Structures are given as C-alpha cells and as structure tokens.
Amino acid sequence: MGTLGDLDTHVRIELLPTMKRLLIAADVDRSLLTHAHADGRFAIVDRPVKTEDELVSIVRDCEILVTRSYNRVSKRVIDAAPSLELIAQGTSGTDNIDINAARARGIAVINMPGENANAVAELVIAFMISLTRTLPTYDREMRAGIWDRDDCATRHELRHHRLGIIGLGQVGMRVSRLAAAFGMRVTAFDPYITDDDFAQRGAMRAGTLDALLRENDIVTLHVPFTAETRSMIGANEIASMPRGAIVINAARGEVLDVDGALAALARNDLGGLALDVYDPEPPTRTWPDDPRLILTPHIAGCTTEAKSAIGAKLYEKICAHYAAR
Numbered sequence: 001m002g003t004l005g006d007l008d009t010h011v012r013i014e015l016l017p018t019m020k021r022l023l024i025a026a027d028v029d030r031s032l033l034t035h036a037h038a039d040g041r042f043a044i045v046d047r048p049v050k051t052e053d054e055l056v057s058i059v060r061d062c063e064i065l066v067t068r069s070y071n072r073v074s075k076r077v078i079d080a081a082p083s084l085e086l087i088a089q090g091t092s093g094t095d096n097i098d099i100n101a102a103r104a105r106g107i108a109v110i111n112m113p114g115e116n117a118n119a120v121a122e123l124v125i126a127f128m129i130s131l132t133r134t135l136p137t138y139d140r141e142m143r144a145g146i147w148d149r150d151d152c153a154t155r156h157e158l159r160h161h162r163l164g165i166i167g168l169g170q171v172g173m174r175v176s177r178l179a180a181a182f183g184m185r186v187t188a189f190d191p192y193i194t195d196d197d198f199a200q201r202g203a204m205r206a207g208t209l210d211a212l213l214r215e216n217d218i219v220t221l222h223v224p225f226t227a228e229t230r231s232m233i234g235a236n237e238i239a240s241m242p243r244g245a246i247v248i249n250a251a252r253g254e255v256l257d258v259d260g261a262l263a264a265l266a267r268n269d270l271g272g273l274a275l276d277v278y279d280p281e282p283p284t285r286t287w288p289d290d291p292r293l294i295l296t297p298h299i300a301g302c303t304t305e306a307k308s309a310i311g312a313k314l315y316e317k318i319c320a321h322y323a324a325r
Contacts, residue, residue: 019043020322021083023062025055026071028090029311036315041322056080064318069093070281070298075101088318090310091301092116092170095225095252110317114170115310116301120250121174123276123300124220125182127248128163131272132156132218136291159183164216165203166233167223167251168193173201175220187212213237218246225252235260244271250300253279265292276300 022042024033036042045062049055052072059065059081067073069091078084078101087097089111102109130136133155141148163179165172165188176186180202188203189212198205206212209232213219219241223229234257238247247270249256258278264270266288274294281298 020063020085021045021061022064022066022318023047023059024066025049025058026066026068026090028066028068028314029307031308031311032066032315033311035312036318039315039319052077059084064088066090066314067096069096071096073097073102078102078105078107086110086318086321088314090314093224093252108321110314110321112310112313112317115313116303116306117170117174119303119306120171120222120300121178123296124171124175124248124250125178127250127274127294128158128161128179128218128220128246130294131246131274131292132158132161134291136294140291157182161218162187162216164188164206164212164219166190166209166212166219166221168198168201168203169222171250172203172220172222175222176202187216209237210240213240214242217242217244218248220248221251221255223251223255225254229255231255231257233257233261235263238264238270241270243269246270246272246274248274250274250276253277253281253283258285262288262293265290 018041020042022036022044024044024046025048027048033044033046036044047058049058050070052074055071055077059077061083062081063083064086065081065084066088067090073087073096075098078098084107087102087107087109089097089109092111092113092115094109094111097109099109158179159182161184163184163186165175165186168176168188168190172188172190176188179186186203187206188198189206189209195205221233223232232255233247238260247261258275261270261273265273272292276296277298287293287295
C-alpha cells in the first residue's frame with residue numbers, strides 16, 4: 001500500500017497498487033469528481049490552486065494532473081512531479097504547459113478542443129451587438145437620467161457589417177455560422193485549413209491577413225498563442241483597418257497589442273474594442289473610462305453547459321488514455 005505523500009498535510013490516502021494518484025489542481029465541474037470517485041482506479045486529491053508556487057508545492061506524488069489555462073505548468077512544476085504521467089487540461093489551449101518539458105519526460109498531454117467553443121462564440125456575438133448598437137453608452141446615459149434616442153437610427157443591424165475572423169477553428173467556425181444567421185458577410189484568414197473547410201465553415205477565404213483587415217469593419221481573433229501569433233495584431237495592423245472598425249479578442253491576450261488598440265480607440269481610429277483575455281491575467285494595468293471598451297474577466301468559455309461537458313469528457317479522455325496503454 002502506498003500513500004499520497006505530502007500532497008496535503010491534512011489528507012493521506014491509502015492506495016491500492018493499481019490506483020493512479022489524480023490531482024485536480026483547477027476548478028473543474030463536479031462531474032469529473034463524481035465519475036473519478038466512483039472509479040476504483042483513481043485516488044483523488046481535489047486542490048485547486050492559482051499560482052505556480054502553489055502548484056509546485058502539491059504535485060510531488062501525483063501521476064495525473066488536471067489543470068486549466070490559468071495553471072502555469074512550467075518545467076519547474078514538471079520537475080517537481082517525478083511520478084507524473086498525464087496532464088489533463090480542461091480547456092482547448094495548452095500554451096500554459098511547457099510541452100517540450102513534458103515531452104522530454106514522456107508525459108502525455110490531453111486537452112478539450114471545441115468543448116466550450118459555442119459558449120465563446122455566443123459571447124463574441126454579444127460583443128458585436130453591444131458595440132454596433134452602442135449599448136454601453138445608452139446604459140450609462142439612462143443611469144445618468146439622460147433619455148437620448150435622437151441618433152438611434154444611425155446604428156446598423158449586424159447584416160450591415162462585414163465580419164473578419166482570424167482563425168477558423170472550432171470557435172471561429174461557430175462565430176462564422178452564427179454571424180451568417182444574422183446575414184453578415186463573413187471572411188476568414190486561416191492558412192492551415194483547406195478551401196473545402198472554408199466552405200463547410202461558412203466563410204470566404206481571405207488570401208492574406210492584410211486583406212482581411214482592410215476589408216472588414218469587425219475583426220475577431222480566434223487563434224492559439226504561439227510564436228507565430230504573438231502580437232500578430234499590432235499598431236500597424238490596426239492602422240490598416242477601416243476607420244471606426246471594431247476589434248474583439250477572446251483568444252489569448254498575447255496575440256493583440258493592447259497598447260496599440262487602446263491608442264487607436266483614443267484617436268477614434270477604432271470604434272470599439274472588446275477584450276476577454278489579457279497578458280498577464282489578471283491584468284495589472286488601468287483602463288480608460290470609455291463605453292466603447294468592453295472588458296470581461298476571461299469568461300467567454302465559462303457556462304454551465306460548457307463546464308459540465310468538459311468535466312465529463314475530461315474523465316472519459318483520462319480513462320481512454322490508460323485503456324490505450
């Protein structure tokens with residue numbers, strides 16, 4: 001019989017020889033816990049943490065580590081877990097994980113691409129409607145006792161606007177399909193998918209990123225964070241967009257130059273900016289008091305339905321990983 005060591009000074013779990021030690025270091029749906037507790041193959045410690053130091057302090061004896069994008073799974077964390085076999089990430093992206101360090105140790109990484117895509121896409125559509133119809137401005141005026149609807153007929157329905165999507169993966173595809181239901185003309189830039197994929201996902205192909213930026217008055221980002229996508233939309237790219245355009249980032253904070261975007265908003269070159277992701281998270285900067293700027297705390301993929309689906313699917317993927325060995 002083994003023990004879970006020092007994962008928690010208040011918790012010591014007796015293990016059968018065949019049991020895997022599963023550390024839940026992130027806030028995940030209870031369905032994962034329910035399934036895993038009922039499965040005699042896993043001994044579970046439920047210890048959600050936020051910082052890298054906290055994660056280092058609890059990973060030593062775990063064989064399976066459950067994380068989300070806010071957990072920094074660095075080489076330091078991996079080195080602190082000599083028994084680690086599997087990292088199970090409860091989000092689509094894995095840029096918070098040192099994949100090279102995991103690969104060097106033979107540690108598998110699984111993730112959840114597409115499981116929260118619908119939730120993200122719906123919030124992106126909400127950002128579009130809020131900014132094109134200037135809802136935050138009207139809300140402020142009403143709260144200040146101002147009843148001003150004289151210019152309401154200068155606002156446009158979504159079908160008036162041209163939408164450019166950067167990255168036509170699972171989220172981008174859903175944004176494209178929802179936007180088409182509003183009658184929007186949708187163009188996307190994604191050099192990694194085929195023309196057939198574009199047709200199936202409801203978007204016209206933009207030949208270059210520059211062409212997409214020049215020809216659309218709403219641009220939404222849906223790319224992973226990589227060396228290629230870091231700061232891919234900076235001041236020069238924003239300057240090439242039509243005056244009064246709207247930028248939405250619900251991908252990763254690192255892919256957008258926020259300083260450049262805020263400067264363009266202040267000059268009225270941009271007509272709106274919506275951010276759900278930041279670098280770092282949480283952000284440490286101050287923000288202008290501008291109703292054309294919408295800020296949300298990385299909640300685009302966070303709904304009851306998405307969280308529940310991810311919890312159940314994460315358990316299934318963990319089981320499938322060990323069944324395949």
